[in-house]
Amino acid sequence: MGRAPCCSKVGLYRGPWSTKEDTLLINYIQAHGEGHWRALPKKAGLLRCGKSCRLRWLNYLRPDIKRGNITPDEDDLIIRLHSLLGNRWSLIAGRLPGRTDNEIKNYWNSHLSKRLMKNSTAGNKSQCMGGSAGKRSGNKRKQKEDSDGISGRNGEAAAKIKIYIPKAIKACPSSCTKYLSNIQSMIGSSPRNVEVVDHTMSGLKAANNGGQGWGSNNEELDGLVCDLDSSYPIPLQNDIMLDDFGEFQQLLKEDGIMDSFVDSLLA
């Protein structure tokens, strides 16, 4: 029982768009605005799937799209953002005005991933960033595994629960939210016995100890810990790690995730 297709594909064009189709789409959106993609093709006189129209508009026809080569600055920014956010292409694109998620994804897959693969030494084996976000279904599964593991630990954290705000880890805000909510669900609604330990270097220790980090070595720690998502790699070089984490913290700060969580615990 698969999901029903997004639209009837009978009689619809596929493949490359013609200039005539582009014109129809542009004219329609200029007149009526974006949205209602499902109904759009019919109203615009296009024999295309709504999804296809949306993709064409967002990735190619939008007037604010910046065409042309990725500049070195953008290149650098993409690498940094990817190290922080993983394959969250839309988030990365959101910080690169005029660039689309599809463009950045393609650029990453065809240029950067290969370049980084070349640059990486034999030491970092499993540190490949590709697929760090993974299929969302995979994340779901991991999330369950996380929470299972956590519940097993719950009873052990009897006296004073220490929560380590992870330092030596790369992650995305959404994973951090998951991490924080996991902790919140573990400690319940009255977190009086909670000590929030910021800036722990345990992750760094683990990272330097063979490239394994919080994801698999959290039993080293004496407090209650919860890995963000073990698919997020621990960087190998301290300077890169600290630099990246500074940016990561800034992202969290912008989104207000970490502050609100800590406030809720300590209030």
Add this chain to the structure above:
DNA sequence: AAGCACAACAACCGCGGGCGC
């Protein structure tokens, strides 16, 4: 010039989340 390999990028597909009914 032809054939092949590889790169680049446009487009498709399936899935999950949000939202209204």
Add this chain to the structure above:
DNA sequence: TGCGCCCGCGGTTGTTGTGCT
């Protein structure tokens, strides 16, 4: 509360362009 629709996202595939032999 459950269901279905719609949208957006990320992974993958297909097509075209380019360079090399």
